[in-house]
Amino acid sequence: xxxxxxxxxxxxxxxxxxxxxxxxxxxxxxxxxxxxxxxxxxxxxxxxxxxxxxxxxxxxxxxxxxxxxxxxxxxxxxxxxxxxxxxxxxxxxxxxxxxxxxxxxxxxxxxxxxxxxxxxxxxxxxxxxxxxxxxxxxxxxxxxxxxxxxxxxxxxxxxxxxxxxxxxxxxxxxxxxxxxxxxxxxxxxxxxxxxxxxxxxxxxxxxxxxxxxxxxxxxxxxxxxxxxxxxxxxxxxxxxxxxxxxxxxxxxxxxxxxxxxxxxxxxxxxxxxxxxxxxxxxxxxxxx
Amino acid sequence: xxxxxxxxxxxxxxxxxxxxxxxxxxxxxxxxxxxxxxxxxxxxxxxxxxxxxxxxxxxxxxxxxxxxxxxxxxxxxxxxxxxxxxxxxxxxxxxxxxxxxxxxxxxxxxxxxxxxxxxxxxxxxxxxxxxxxxxxxxxxxxxxxxxxxxxxxxxxxxxxxxxxxxxxxxxxxxxxxxxxxxxxxxxxxxxxxxxxxxxxxxxxxxxxxxxxxxxxxxxxxxxxxxxxxxxxxxxxxxxxxxxxxxxxxxxxxxxxxxxxxxxxxxxxxxxxxxxxxxxxxxxxxxxxxxxxxxxxxxxxxxxxxxxxxxxxxxx
Numbered sequence: 001x002x003x004x005x006x007x008x009x010x011x012x013x014x015x016x017x018x019x020x021x022x023x024x025x026x027x028x029x030x031x032x033x034x035x036x037x038x039x040x041x042x043x044x045x046x047x048x049x050x051x052x053x054x055x056x057x058x059x060x061x062x063x064x065x066x067x068x069x070x071x072x073x074x075x076x077x078x079x080x081x082x083x084x085x086x087x088x089x090x091x092x093x094x095x096x097x098x099x100x101x102x103x104x105x106x107x108x109x110x111x112x113x114x115x116x117x118x119x120x121x122x123x124x125x126x127x128x129x130x131x132x133x134x135x136x137x138x139x140x141x142x143x144x145x146x147x148x149x150x151x152x153x154x155x156x157x158x159x160x161x162x163x164x165x166x167x168x169x170x171x172x173x174x175x176x177x178x179x180x181x182x183x184x185x186x187x188x189x190x191x192x193x194x195x196x197x198x199x200x201x202x203x204x205x206x207x208x209x210x211x212x213x214x215x216x217x218x219x220x221x222x223x224x225x226x227x228x229x230x231x232x233x234x235x236x237x238x239x240x241x242x243x244x245x246x247x248x249x250x251x252x253x254x255x256x257x258x259x260x261x262x263x264x265x266x267x268x269x270x271x272x273x274x275x276x277x278x279x280x281x282x283x284x285x286x287x288x
Numbered sequence: 289x290x291x292x293x294x295x296x297x298x299x300x301x302x303x304x305x306x307x308x309x310x311x312x313x314x315x316x317x318x319x320x321x322x323x324x325x326x327x328x329x330x331x332x333x334x335x336x337x338x339x340x341x342x343x344x345x346x347x348x349x350x351x352x353x354x355x356x357x358x359x360x361x362x363x364x365x366x367x368x369x370x371x372x373x374x375x376x377x378x379x380x381x382x383x384x385x386x387x388x389x390x391x392x393x394x395x396x397x398x399x400x401x402x403x404x405x406x407x408x409x410x411x412x413x414x415x416x417x418x419x420x421x422x423x424x425x426x427x428x429x430x431x432x433x434x435x436x437x438x439x440x441x442x443x444x445x446x447x448x449x450x451x452x453x454x455x456x457x458x459x460x461x462x463x464x465x466x467x468x469x470x471x472x473x474x475x476x477x478x479x480x481x482x483x484x485x486x487x488x489x490x491x492x493x494x495x496x497x498x499x500x501x502x503x504x505x506x507x508x509x510x511x512x513x514x515x516x517x518x519x520x521x522x523x524x525x526x527x528x529x530x531x532x533x534x535x536x537x538x539x540x541x542x543x544x545x546x547x548x549x550x551x552x553x554x555x556x557x558x559x560x561x562x563x564x565x566x567x568x569x570x571x572x573x574x575x576x577x578x579x580x581x582x583x584x585x586x587x588x589x590x591x592x593x594x595x596x597x598x599x600x601x602x603x
Contacts, residue, residue: 018406022414025400029417032477033424035443036432052446100325111319113311120594122326125334127590129538131562131579135572136340137333159333166326191318220425222541223559227567238427242545245431252435259428270423274416 036263040064040256047252063257075244075251079258081232082240086262088150089225089236090218093157094211097165100158101210105169106195110181119170126163130223133159141228148234156224161214168213172206173199212273216266237262338583345576358573365577375578377553378561385472385557386536392476394529397483398521402513404484405491415488418481426478430545433474437461461547464554471555475542479532486528490521523600530593537586558582 039047040063042056069076108119137156138147146152176199184198185191200207222238229235235243241262244255311319345365349358369375404415421429436443439459448454460470494517502512540559543549549556549564556564562582566575 015408018403018408021403022408022410025403026414026417028477029420029481032432032436033420035436036428039435048441050441051450052441052443054446100329103322104326107319107322111311111315111322113316113319115319115323116598118323120598122330123597124590124594125330127534127586127593128334128338129559129579129582129586131538131540131559131566132341132583133334133337135344135566135576135579136337139340140337156333158329162326162329163334191315191322195322216423220427222427222544226544238425238541241427241431245434245545252438252441255431256435259431263424263428266423266425267420270419271416274419 033263036256036259040253040260042253044251044253060253063251063254064261066254067257067261075254075258078232078235078240078243079261082235082237083261085150085229085234086219086237089154089157090215092150092154093161093218094214096154097158097161097214098207098211100162101165101169102200102207103192103195104166105173106191106199108166108170109173110178110199111191119167122163123167126160126167134224134227137224138227147228148230150234153225153228153234153236156228157218157221160221161217164217165210165214168210169203169206172203172210175206176202209273212269216269219266341576341579344572345580347573349572349576350570361573365574366581368574369577369581374553374556374561375581378556378558381468381555382537382539382557384468385475385539386533388472389475389479389536390529390532392472393480393483393532394525396476396480398487398525400480400484401487401491401521402517404488418484420481421478422481422485424478426541427545429474429478430542433470433477434461434546437470462551464552467547467551467555471542471546474546475536475539479535482532483525483528487521487525490524491517494520523596527593527596527600530589530596534586534589534593537582537589558585 038054038056041059041061042053043058043060046053046056046060066074067076067079070080071077104122108115112119141147141152141156144152146155180202181194181198184194189197220238221236222242225236225239226242229239232240237258241255241258244250244258344358346360346362347358348361348365400418404411404418408414424432437460439445439457439462442457442460444460445454445457449457458466461467498516498520499512502516507515538559539557540563543555543557543560544563547555549560558578559582562575562578565571565578569575
């Protein structure tokens with residue numbers, strides 16, 4: 001920063017104000033999360049002391065140990081199963097959705113015809129309120145024996161992820177230069193060949209962004225998971241955490257620790273893939 | 289597949305003077321085949337349930353008796369829903385939640401974006417921090433704030449009493465007068481970074497020359513913001529605003545985990561009401577009618593969103 005000779009005092013004051021405001025912003029964002037983290041390693045005695053002790057006397061990692069315990073009936077057993085279910089559902093639904101979204105996105109991008117309306121219709125379905133679909137989906141899943149099953153839930157999540165991935169991938173395919181595809185076609189590749197061997201490899205960063213967003217969406221989903229799963233064999237992390245929090249004998253530290261573990265993967269992914277994820281967001285079609 | 293003909297003929301076929309947007313019959317067929325899987329998902333898993341819910345909304349269906357054909361009751365579920373004080377109250381609460389949350393998210397988001405567009409030490413880190421609330425799962429956000437608001441041991445009570453801003457501990461979520469406000473705070477904290485990120489990306493694309501011209505004209509910061517910055521970011525921002533509104537109308541997780549619609553129904557939004565009718569009371573017919581009224585509200589917003597997106601795509 002170079003301050004022009006005129007009004008240096010005012011400029012310096014502005015610089016100080018900007019730094020203070022930035023500090024305030026960082027505090028607003030970090031304070032609740034840091035408190036969640038501190039609570040997860042504070043003993044119950046510390047957490048329930050009055051006046052509140054803001055810093056634990058000795059860090060208490062017993063909640064994390066409890067969450068990793070596999071003794072049947074323990075909170076850890078329920079938590080680990082939920083972790084597994086969340087992973088299965090998120091990865092399964094993402095894989096399946098990409099499989100249907102990739103050719104559709106290519107078709108919308110490269111062979112649009114007069115189907116722009118259809119593209120927007122597909123996008124609209126992902127924004128519909130789930131309460132409008134939930135009763136029939138429940139009945140269908142019940143009839144198919146897919147209630148309380150990670151497979152059923154993964155299928156249901158495709159209703160959200162597939163339209164969303166189609167839209168995101170379409171904007172990515174749009175950015176692949178047309179000339180490269182045309183020369184590949186002249187060399188005799190079919191449309192499917194062009195998609196598989198030219199467009200997809202070139203759009204790989206966009207594809208991984210779409211995949212990560214899809215995993216995050218599925219990881220976060222609560223409404224369908226709450227209604228379509230009823231036992232630990234299929235409950236996902238959000239449902240298990242809500243169960244912990246709704247239980248009678250509440251261990252606040254344990255809930256916080258479960259929250260930290262559930263939040264860690266998406267936050268780490270968010271940090272690592274910042275640039276790609278944010279440009280996906282700015283493309284304007286991503287759910288918050 | 290198309291290995292017939294010489295390279296020259298294929299080239300001619302590819303580049304033959306066709307109007308943009310029109311496809312050969314073969315290409316059109318490929319286009320539809322590629323679309324087929326997604327159309328099956330959309331029609332089967334969204335279209336069918338949507339129509340089925342519409343049908344249920346005209347019947348007296350009960351969740352536990354899905355096998356028999358439910359008795360047809362015409363529009364009575366809708367009449368019942370629209371006249372029901374519970375529905376009207378839930379609509380009012382949802383409107384309050386949406387307007388307050390999205391309004392504050394836009395305000396804070398734009399302010400944060402303006403700040404993050406300045407130069408300061410640690411700017412890259414500050415920008416990266418926006419990811420934290422965004423990536424935090426909604427349910428984790430809900431339990432985090434519930435714990436902060438806890439009436440006996442919560443950090444908010446402890447902080448405010450230790451600073452002598454509050455005489456004694458309060459039940460923030462147990463008081464019908466404050467519960468909705470507390471939900472809105474939790475929602476704003478999680479979602480203002482989305483608006484900030486979108487606004488920041490728009491700010492970075494602004495033409496510096498406009499500001500230099502304004503400087504020469506002696507325009508103040510206020511004028512510069514309203515005459516240059518705001519019109520410049522509004523097109524992109526409006527997409528984010530409508531998107532946030534659509535999400536806020538659907539709000540469920542946050543309310544369900546933090547208050548379950550209580551106390552005294554003071555936070556019972558539309559999604560909670562539909563959930564309760566359809567699954568709590570097992571009255572699917574009435575629940576479906578409620579759901580369709582929510583669809584009607586959402587449809588208007590979705591149409592607005594798509595119009596804005598199209599306008600963005602046009603130039």
